[in-house]
Structure formats: structure tokens, C-alpha cells
Amino acid sequence: MDQAVGSGSPPTTFNGPLEAGIRAVAVLGAAHPGTFDLQRLIAFDYLLVHTGDIGGPESLHPEAPLQSAELLVRRKLVEQALLLMMTRHLVEREPTPAGFRYRAGENAAPFLANLESDYLKALKERAGWLVNALGNLPDEDFHAIMRKFFDRW
Numbered sequence: 001m002d003q004a005v006g007s008g009s010p011p012t013t014f015n016g017p018l019e020a021g022i023r024a025v026a027v028l029g030a031a032h033p034g035t036f037d038l039q040r041l042i043a044f045d046y047l048l049v050h051t052g053d054i055g056g057p058e059s060l061h062p063e064a065p066l067q068s069a070e071l072l073v074r075r076k077l078v079e080q081a082l083l084l085m086m087t088r089h090l091v092e093r094e095p096t097p098a099g100f101r102y103r104a105g106e107n108a109a110p111f112l113a114n115l116e117s118d119y120l121k122a123l124k125e126r127a128g129w130l131v132n133a134l135g136n137l138p139d140e141d142f143h144a145i146m147r148k149f150f151d152r153w
Contacts, residue, residue, distance in 0.1 A: 015077065016077075017077065017080040017081045017083075017084045018081070018084065019081075020045055020074075020077050020078055020080070020081035021081035021082070021084045021085040021090070021091075022115075022120070022123070023044075023045050023048050023049070023081075023123065023127075024041055024044075024045065024078065024081050024082055024085060024091060024102070025085055025090045025091060025104065025108050025111060025112060026048070026112060026123050026124050026127035027041065027044045027045075027048060027127045027130065027131060028041075028091060028102060028103055028104040028108060029104045029108045029109060029112045029124075029127070030124070030127040030128045030130070030131040030132075030135075031103075031104070031131045031135050032103065032104040032108070032109070033103065033104075034103065034131075034135065035094065035101035035102060035103045036101065036102055036135070037098070037099060037100065037101055037102070038075075038078065038079065038082075038099075038100065038102070040139075040142065041078055041082070041102060042074045042075055042078045043142070043146055044130060044134075045074055045077075045078050045081075046074060047130055047134070048060075048123065048126055048127060048130055049061040049123075049126075050063075051126050051129060051130060053149065054133075054134075054145075054149060056126065056129050056130065056133060057122075057125065057126055057129055060119070060122055060123060060126065082102060085105070086105070088105075088107060088111075089105040089106050089107040090104070090105045090107050090108050090111055091103070091104065091105050091108070092104070092105045092106075112124060
């Protein structure tokens, strides 16, 4: 279970569609006007809170014993999250010949600008780092990186 690192208070889980939706909006906002497919967003949902695992900023969520299994259960969660965010125009879905692509919706920028907690500020910073580090990689290169880390986990 993902948990936020807190300041001595009991850990809070962040695994529902709302939380995953906020993570997706943060990633898509950082990539604007770029788009990502569902598979990349699933991987980014995991990597966003575990950036330390791939040489980025300190991870927002602690390591878990079965961390690699998280990737296997995120598909449904991220799909639900994207649908939820689409109802609020925070995410847009666009059909392409290769399948659906997702982008930040018209309300994403003002929504993200109003997220002010320390956790959400850190989340937005890591989303920017993640998009800069991996967002423009061709799918083949991205999948090779994910395979390398998945094998290590």
C-alpha cells in the first residue's frame, strides 16, 4: 500500500481514484500540451511516488516489500482516475489511430495552481522531473527502462 511520509502523524493511504487522478493531472499538467497513452500513465502513476527508485528526487511514498506488484494492479485504478478527472475537465481523451491519448484538460492549470499542501507541491515538482526525465522517450526506450527496473524490483 502506498503511504505518504508524514510529520509524525499516522500514515495516510493514497490509492483511490481521486488520488490517482490528482497524480495523473499533475503529470499531464507538467507535460502540457503533450499527451500520453494509458500504459505510460500507469507507469508514471507508480514512478511519480517512487522517483528515488529511478535516480530522481526522494520518493514521496516509502518502499514496500512487494513494490513491483504495484504496477500490476494500477491499470484499473488509473482508468477510473482518468474517467473521474474527465468529468471535471481536468483530463481530455483523444482518439488516435494507435489508441487513446490523454492530455491536461482546460481546468488542469487552475486546479494545479491551487494545490498548496507540502505533499501536493512535492508531487507537482516530481511530476515535472518525471516528465522531463522520461516523458519524451520513445515507447521502446521507455519500456526498456521499465523492464530494467522491474527486473531489479
